[in-house]
Amino acid sequence: MRPSGARRPIDHQNVRPPCLVHGCPRLPRHLDLSFTNHSSSPIQSPGYYLYLGSASPVHKTDLISYLALDWDANGKSDHIDTMWFNAKRILVLGPETRPEQSVYTSGTAPIVWAAVSNQYFTTLASARGGTLATGAWAQRFVLPGSDPSAKPVYGMDSAIQLPPFTVAPGKSVSQGIQFYAGPKFYATLKGLGAGQERIITYFFSFWGMSVFRPVSVFLLNTLNVFHGVTRNYAIAIILLTLCIRIALWPIQNKATASMRQMQELTPRINELKEKYKDDPNRMNAEVMKLYKEYNINPLAGCLPMFVQIPIFFGFYRVLGTAIELRNSHFLWVTDLSQPDTVFHIAGYPVNILPMFMAVTMVAQMSLQPKTGDPSQQRMMMFVPLIFIFMCYNFASALALYWTVQNVFSITQLYVTRKRTAPAPLKPVARRKSR
Numbered sequence: 174m175r176p177s178g179a180r181r182p183i184d185h186q187n188v189r190p191p192c193l194v195h196g197c198p199r200l201p202r203h204l205d206l207s208f209t210n211h212s213s214s215p216i217q218s219p220g221y222y223l224y225l226g227s228a229s230p231v232h233k234t235d236l237i238s239y240l241a242l243d244w245d246a247n248g249k250s251d252h253i254d255t256m257w258f259n260a261k262r263i264l265v266l267g268p269e270t271r272p273e274q275s276v277y278t279s280g281t282a283p284i285v286w287a288a289v290s291n292q293y294f295t296t297l298a299s300a301r302g303g304t305l306a307t308g309a310w311a312q313r314f315v316l317p318g319s320d321p322s323a324k325p326v327y328g329m330d331s332a333i334q335l336p337p338f339t340v341a342p343g344k345s346v347s348q349g350i351q352f353y354a355g356p357k358f359y360a361t362l363k364g365l366g367a368g369q370e371r372i373i374t375y376f377f378s379f380w381g382m383s384v385f386r387p388v389s390v391f392l393l394n395t396l397n398v399f400h401g402v403t404r405n406y407a408i409a410i411i412l413l414t415l416c417i418r419i420a421l422w423p424i425q426n427k428a429t430a431s432m433r434q435m436q437e438l439t440p441r442i443n444e445l446k447e448k449y450k451d452d453p454n455r456m457n458a459e460v461m462k463l464y465k466e467y468n469i470n471p472l473a474g475c476l477p478m479f480v481q482i483p484i485f486f487g488f489y490r491v492l493g494t495a496i497e498l499r500n501s502h503f504l505w506v507t508d509l510s511q512p513d514t515v516f517h518i519a520g521y522p523v524n525i526l527p528m529f530m531a532v533t534m535v536a537q538m539s540l541q542p543k544t545g546d547p548s549q550q551r552m553m554m555f556v557p558l559i560f561i562f563m564c565y566n567f568a569s570a571l572a573l574y575w576t577v578q579n580v581f582s583i584t585q586l587y588v589t590r591k592r593t594a595p596a597p598l599k600p601v602a603r604r605k606s607r
Contacts, residue, residue, distance in 0.1 A: 235291070530560065
């Protein structure tokens with residue numbers, strides 16, 4: 174038995190659910206399914222599908238990963254989005270390894286809860302004790318009114334497969350299901366008690382482990398604390414960014430000092446590269462010897478970036494999917510969860526904050542000590558362009574965070590450059606071994 178005649182959803186783009194209008198999440202509702210056998214013989218049911226609901230994008234520009242089916246099987250969260258239905262191809266080479274799929278059906282692992290979601294809202298079913306289902310089903314469809322000449326906009330239908338059961342003569346079999354339909358507030362979903370908060374795409378998952386989960390949750394909770402004081406999420410983002418940068422100030426100072434040392438050694442390193450250009454192994458050994466002689470860690474200048482990577486991806490997940498930011502205003506930005514498009518040129522959006530972000534990145538790079546050979550320095554000048562390409566159509570809140578932290582870094586570098594020049598670099602005296 175398979176779901177048939179999947180119901181098509183309405184367009185929720187401009188609909189504000191009642192639970193948000195009244196300012197509180199919708200409480201879970203209970204559904205009891207009961208089957209009674211009035212015959213004189215046992216009835217064996219092979220199971221059935223219960224329609225879970227459908228979801229459609231909140232905005233036409235939403236990332237395809239926002240529209241998804243999630244479920245918990247054997248204590249492990251599984252997830253598919255609308256991209257799963259595409260044909261699979263060998264990267265770069267292009268040949269198909271799997272044709273396009275019309276229907277997804279999961280395995281037979283016990284499912285405790287399942288949910289279909291878009292960027293901000295979800296319909297979630299969970300068991301009231303025991304196992305909810307033995308399988309999950311999903312189907313992608315093109316939304317009515319989608320422009321066929323452009324990239325199609327998809328919705329997703331979903332269902333859960335209830336397990337087989339036997340009803341004895343004169344007896345009844347019942348199953349209790351808890352439903353939640355409403356906004357994806359982290360605290361609300363966590364309060365449901367079975368890991369339902371994992372439907373929020375705050376986290377990357379590798380081999381069943383959620384990466385950046387603690388960082389994302391900490392940032393979200395702290396952001397809400399600042400919002401409780403300022404009543405403005407943009408100001409809350411700015412304050413949180415400043416707190417992060419102040420905490421990283423000592424690390425940034427140490428990295429800047431290391432980059433200055435590297436800058437002083439650059440001429441000698443270039444001499445070694447020229448001297449041993451025909452012997453790369455010898456060249457690398459001599460360069461490492463030089464680092465050891467002056468007690469310099471060549472990776473110390475990268476330390477702030479390593480520290481900021483989990484913060485950046487944590488912010489990326491939170492600022493892109495947190496319903497708290499929906500319709501939050503700031504200056505010309507009408508929605509911090511969407512790109513800050515001010516107008517279009519020949520159909521292409523003009524987003525201001527990513528451009529500011531790129532300008533501040535260039536200014537920051539111009540103040541940093543120059544290390545590496547000229548070709549490496551030229552390559553680094555493409556980094557702002559890469560970031561514009563990556564972040565141009567992301568949530569404007571993410572560009573706001575990165576711009577503010579760049580401005581703070583520029584201020585820190587300017588203050589550091591105004592200080593007294595460091596002492597000339599000297600070899601480190603080492604004790605002779607006996």
